[in-house]
Each structure stands twice: as structure tokens, then as C-alpha cells.
Amino acid sequence: MIRFENVTKTFKQGDVIRDISFEIQDEEIVVLVGPSGCGKTTTLKMINKLVCPTSGKIFIDNKDIAQCDSVKLRRGMGYVIQKTGLFPHMTVKENIEVILQIEGMKPDKREHVTTEMMRIVGMDPDQYLYRYPGQLSGGQLQRIGVARAFASDPKIVLMDEPFSALDPITRAQLQSELISLQTRLKKTVVFVTHDMDEAVKIADRICIIQNGRIAQYDTPENILKYPANDYISDFVGKKRIWNTPQLIRVKDIMLKNLVVCTPDTSLAECAELMAKNRISMVPVTDSENRVQGIVLQSDLIKQSDRNRPVESIMVKDFPVITADESLLETLNYILKNKLDFVPVVEDGKHLIGLITSRNLMAVLSRQFVDREGVK
Ligand SMILES: Nc1ncnc2c1ncn2[C@@H]1O[C@H](COP(=O)(O)OP(=O)(O)OP(=O)(O)O)[C@@H](O)[C@H]1O
Ligand SMILES: [Mg+2]
The missing domain is CATH 3.10.580.10 (CBS-domain)
Incomplete structure (x- = not known):
């Protein structure tokens, strides 16, 4: 479980995150949504200590992460960003295995994990294992990024707009793959997007951030049906519920x-x-x-x-x-x-x-x- 307790982050220009407290349950996909600049990436980066809170605490499994070693902490977390962050001079195989290697996993075992992960994200290992990132399409790069994030079997995976730069079809495919990946691997996933459709599709719980505060934190169904304020109903869009008829119930x-x-x-x-x-x-x-x-x-x-x-x-x-x-x-x-x-x-x-x-x-x-x- 990840728990934010009265977390505030102040940059030179002022407060970006203002006294937020919330919990992320194990094995859930929590999606942080909100307009550009509202503090989503900052919130995400505080979980792997790429950014430190100005005040307040963040706990993972009840341990204050301020007390944890940053490198060890990050090794236990997958991280996927918009531009995958793959190393350009390394092959796909080397990229996926880099953390496994640091952890001392034997080459045979590593290769087994890598080929398995590639299959899971829909990339043929025979064809792509020895390619370089520059020889892959945007969608393929993101697939490898996802494979790498899940390969070391971390408890937590952080994803910052991983699919934003993709065309709508590839994007929809990757969203579906993430959902099936999650059904099999059961990670705690914190996923950032500014796209409400994406949030509704993949989230167990959506956290809407507005001006550095949590405007609403609930299931997609409850957010669509009972938006907490006008800002959220505008953001969500009044007719969106009809785009998601499976969420409409008899009651x-x-x-x-x-x-x-x-x-x-x-x-x-x-x-x-x-x-x-x-x-x-x-x-x-x-x-x-x-x-x-x-x-x-x-x-x-x-x-x-x-x-x-x-x-x-x-x-x-x-x-x-x-x-x-x-x-x-x-x-x-x-x-x-x-x-x-x-x-x-x-x-x-x-x-x-x-x-x-x-x-x-x-x-x-x-x-x-x-x-x-x-x-
Ligand atoms: N290192 C930094 N120094 C100063 N200001 C920063 C820093 N990082 C982020 N900010 C500011 O904090 C605010 C929130 O940034 P953040 O990246 O968290 O937003 P975001 O919600 O992820 O936006 P986007 O959707 O555009 O990615 C912005 O106003 C940004 O300019
Ligand atoms: Mg961001």
C-alpha cells in the first residue's frame, strides 16, 4: 500500500501539491488525471523519490520512504514514461535485462524472463530481441518499455503518460494489454494521464487532481455518476457515462x-x-x-x-x-x-x-x- 500523508511540494514559484493525503491499495490500478501542470508527474515522482516532498510523508507498506535508500527503492519499482527511456545504444534484450542483471539474475533465467515478457506485450522475441530502440515504431517502443517495467517483478509500477504519443488504435491496444497484463501479474500501478477516456478504461480508482489538490478519488463508475463538483463534471463531460454503457445499472x-x-x-x-x-x-x-x-x-x-x-x-x-x-x-x-x-x-x-x-x-x-x- 502507498500512503500520502499531508504531502505538500513547493517549487520556487509556489505550491504545486497542496497537503494531499490518500492511499493506493495493493494490486490496484490508480490513475492520476488532471489538466497539464496540475501536479500529476510531481505526485508520481515523489513515489520513487525523484522528487522529495517539501512537507508531509509518503509510506510504502507503512515504511516512510524518506528513510529508504533511493536506489533500492527505485529498483523495486517499474517506471515507464512517455519516451520510454530506453537506452538507445542497447538492444531490446539488454534494455529489458538491465535491472535483472544488476540484481544478479543468471543469464539463462534473464533470457527466459525477457522472452516471456516480450510475448506478454505482443512482441515476437525472435524478431525484435536484438534490435535497437531506433529500429522500432513508437508503439513497439512503449511495449518494450512496459515489458522492462514489469520484467523485474516489482510490486509497484509507475507509468507517466506512457501511451500519450501513440495513435489511437495502438493506444487502445496497449491499454487493453495493460489490463490483461495486470490481471495476470497483479501489480500496484500508478498511472498518469490527462485523458479521461483512458482513465475510465484502465482504472480501478481515479484520482482527479485540481490545482495541486485531490478533487475526487473514487471508482470510475462513481466519478462518472456522482462527480463531486462542477469542475469534475465539466472535466468528465456530462455525456461520458453514455460512452461507457456498461457502467449504467438498473438502479x-x-x-x-x-x-x-x-x-x-x-x-x-x-x-x-x-x-x-x-x-x-x-x-x-x-x-x-x-x-x-x-x-x-x-x-x-x-x-x-x-x-x-x-x-x-x-x-x-x-x-x-x-x-x-x-x-x-x-x-x-x-x-x-x-x-x-x-x-x-x-x-x-x-x-x-x-x-x-x-x-x-x-x-x-x-x-x-x-x-x-x-x-
Ligand atoms: N523541477 C521543477 N522546478 C520548478 N517547477 C516545477 C518543477 N517540476 C515541475 N514544476 C512545476 O510544477 C507544476 C506541476 O508540474 P507537473 O509536471 O507535476 O504537472 P503535470 O500535471 O504532470 O502536467 P503535464 O500534464 O503537463 O505533464 C508545473 O507548474 C510545473 O511547471
Ligand atoms: Mg506530467
């Missing part, structure tokens, strides 16, 4: 103030509820809000004796979903099963909302209209 779009009846409600009363609210189904709940069934208008209109309770005609066997289900899964589910609605339940039985195909379509079409820029 974000379900209807909440539902019209319901109880098992002993008469068919006449229920018919009136339907007419008044212009709805074609009513959920039936007991005194503890547990769903007992649903009454369909199509069933109700066939009944001649309207004094009977809804219990006598309600459908007891119907699909339900939970509030955390994603929008896309719900949409698939509704389309596949040709449903007009699905009650949303909590703890297996308690009714908390309703998704109807109509409200789902309305939500989706609103998004479509918004995206086209038509209000």
Missing part, C-alpha cells in the same frame, strides 16, 4: 415510485388504479413490500366478477432482476424474453423498482438524441 434508470396493490385488493380497485395511472400491470406486494405477484390488465379485463381479490388472478411466476444489473444485460434479457417489464428486487423478494421496456427505450433514445446534439 440508475429504474422507475421508483411504483403503483402497487396488496393481495386482497379487489379487481375493481385494481382496474381503477390501472386506468388512473395508465398502466397495464400492477405489482402485488405484502405488508413487508415483498412481491407476491403481478396483475396484468390483459388478464383483468377478462374477469366478470370484479369483487374478487387480485390474488385470484395474479401471475406468481415471473422474472425479476436486481438493481446492480447492467443496462446492457438488462436490455438483452428483456429483448430475449420478450418482456414488457421486469420488477427490480432486493434480497430476493423486496420490490424496489421497475424496468419497463418503454422506459428502457426512452432512456436509450434520449441518449441517442443527446449524442446527435439535438436537444
Whole structure:
């Protein structure tokens, strides 16, 4: 775990980082985002002591890094920067192995690690092992940079805009590779970018920095849905949530103030509820809000004796979903099963909302209209 405790960094022109405190959990990818000059690189460099705090402390696994030897500390951390920092006069192999060599790893073992890492980042060892950095494309260079950072099996990997200079396609590929690399190797990754899309794609947690302070530190989902202030909602972009539909959940779009009846409600009363609210189904709940069934208008209109309770005609066997289900899964589910609605339940039985195909379509079409820029 990395912990910043009241860290301030002052350069000649003034405070760049102002009293920040936050923690980075093991095996998470934390992305620092914010506009140019807000202090992202400075924050990152304080973790490997390329920059020292003016005041405050940084702990790694509860050890104050001010007390640690800088060289040893850095050796235990991978570091990838925009211009990879590969040594131009060394081959790819030598570049990846440089730290392993310093650590005294035997040549056979080194070569094994290097070829394995190259495969992981999608570079054919036979073809590239003996090339020089100058003979590689930008994307290939960054891949080697990533391979080198992970090769010595460090606990922590620091990445400062590693993919910023790449074309969008290569960039997207490298982002996906980083995610799969992380699933296999489970490092603590601190990643700097000014691109919110990149942050949302790769982060477990995003730390938004504004004027040297932490404006919000949370999961991508929470930042998109509940931006802490106007600055963040502007930075994040109001429509971005729609670019990430997998983050939209049933609870974000379900209807909440539902019209319901109880098992002993008469068919006449229920018919009136339907007419008044212009709805074609009513959920039936007991005194503890547990769903007992649903009454369909199509069933109700066939009944001649309207004094009977809804219990006598309600459908007891119907699909339900939970509030955390994603929008896309719900949409698939509704389309596949040709449903007009699905009650949303909590703890297996308690009714908390309703998704109807109509409200789902309305939500989706609103998004479509918004995206086209038509209000
Ligand atoms: N060694 C230094 N001496 C003086 N000022 C510095 C030094 N390093 C950084 N700064 C200043 O500190 C501020 C934050 O710089 P930093 O590099 O951390 O920003 P950043 O968020 O990484 O920006 P970018 O997105 O442009 O990389 C800037 O105003 C920068 O000019
Ligand atoms: Mg920077």
C-alpha cells in the first residue's frame, strides 16, 4: 500500500501539491488525471523519490520512504514514461535485462524472463530481441518499455503518460494489454494521464487532481455518476457515462415510485388504479413490500366478477432482476424474453423498482438524441 500523508511540494514559484493525503491499495490500478501542470508527474515522482516532498510523508507498506535508500527503492519499482527511456545504444534484450542483471539474475533465467515478457506485450522475441530502440515504431517502443517495467517483478509500477504519443488504435491496444497484463501479474500501478477516456478504461480508482489538490478519488463508475463538483463534471463531460454503457445499472434508470396493490385488493380497485395511472400491470406486494405477484390488465379485463381479490388472478411466476444489473444485460434479457417489464428486487423478494421496456427505450433514445446534439 502507498500512503500520502499531508504531502505538500513547493517549487520556487509556489505550491504545486497542496497537503494531499490518500492511499493506493495493493494490486490496484490508480490513475492520476488532471489538466497539464496540475501536479500529476510531481505526485508520481515523489513515489520513487525523484522528487522529495517539501512537507508531509509518503509510506510504502507503512515504511516512510524518506528513510529508504533511493536506489533500492527505485529498483523495486517499474517506471515507464512517455519516451520510454530506453537506452538507445542497447538492444531490446539488454534494455529489458538491465535491472535483472544488476540484481544478479543468471543469464539463462534473464533470457527466459525477457522472452516471456516480450510475448506478454505482443512482441515476437525472435524478431525484435536484438534490435535497437531506433529500429522500432513508437508503439513497439512503449511495449518494450512496459515489458522492462514489469520484467523485474516489482510490486509497484509507475507509468507517466506512457501511451500519450501513440495513435489511437495502438493506444487502445496497449491499454487493453495493460489490463490483461495486470490481471495476470497483479501489480500496484500508478498511472498518469490527462485523458479521461483512458482513465475510465484502465482504472480501478481515479484520482482527479485540481490545482495541486485531490478533487475526487473514487471508482470510475462513481466519478462518472456522482462527480463531486462542477469542475469534475465539466472535466468528465456530462455525456461520458453514455460512452461507457456498461457502467449504467438498473438502479440508475429504474422507475421508483411504483403503483402497487396488496393481495386482497379487489379487481375493481385494481382496474381503477390501472386506468388512473395508465398502466397495464400492477405489482402485488405484502405488508413487508415483498412481491407476491403481478396483475396484468390483459388478464383483468377478462374477469366478470370484479369483487374478487387480485390474488385470484395474479401471475406468481415471473422474472425479476436486481438493481446492480447492467443496462446492457438488462436490455438483452428483456429483448430475449420478450418482456414488457421486469420488477427490480432486493434480497430476493423486496420490490424496489421497475424496468419497463418503454422506459428502457426512452432512456436509450434520449441518449441517442443527446449524442446527435439535438436537444
Ligand atoms: N523541477 C521543477 N522546478 C520548478 N517547477 C516545477 C518543477 N517540476 C515541475 N514544476 C512545476 O510544477 C507544476 C506541476 O508540474 P507537473 O509536471 O507535476 O504537472 P503535470 O500535471 O504532470 O502536467 P503535464 O500534464 O503537463 O505533464 C508545473 O507548474 C510545473 O511547471
Ligand atoms: Mg506530467
